[in-house]
Amino acid sequence: MVSHQEDFLNLRIRMDTLAKLISHHQLHIEDLRCSDSHSAALLRRLLLECALCNVSTN
Known part of the structure; x- marks a missing residue:
């Protein structure tokens, strides 16, 4: 069995x-x-940038 x-x-x-x-x-x-x-802070920033780009292209 594989552990978590x-x-x-x-x-x-x-x-x-x-x-x-x-x-x-x-x-x-x-x-x-x-x-x-x-890393969590960088990921949050990246996700916000991706969301902003997605909103601006739609």
């Missing part, structure tokens, strides 16, 4: 690549977890 800890992996990804994956609906925010507050 093994359900996740830590990785690094360029913010522009992450933004592209999210904006093209290839990755969903529900799939992401941050292991530190700095």
Whole structure:
């Protein structure tokens, strides 16, 4: 049986690549977890930027 800890992996990804994956609906925010507050803050900023771009194009 796989433990809950093994359900996740830590990785690094360029913010522009992450933004592209999210904006093209290839990755969903529900799939992401941050292991530190700095990463969480960067992710929040990136998500707000993606949301703003999505609103302005519609």
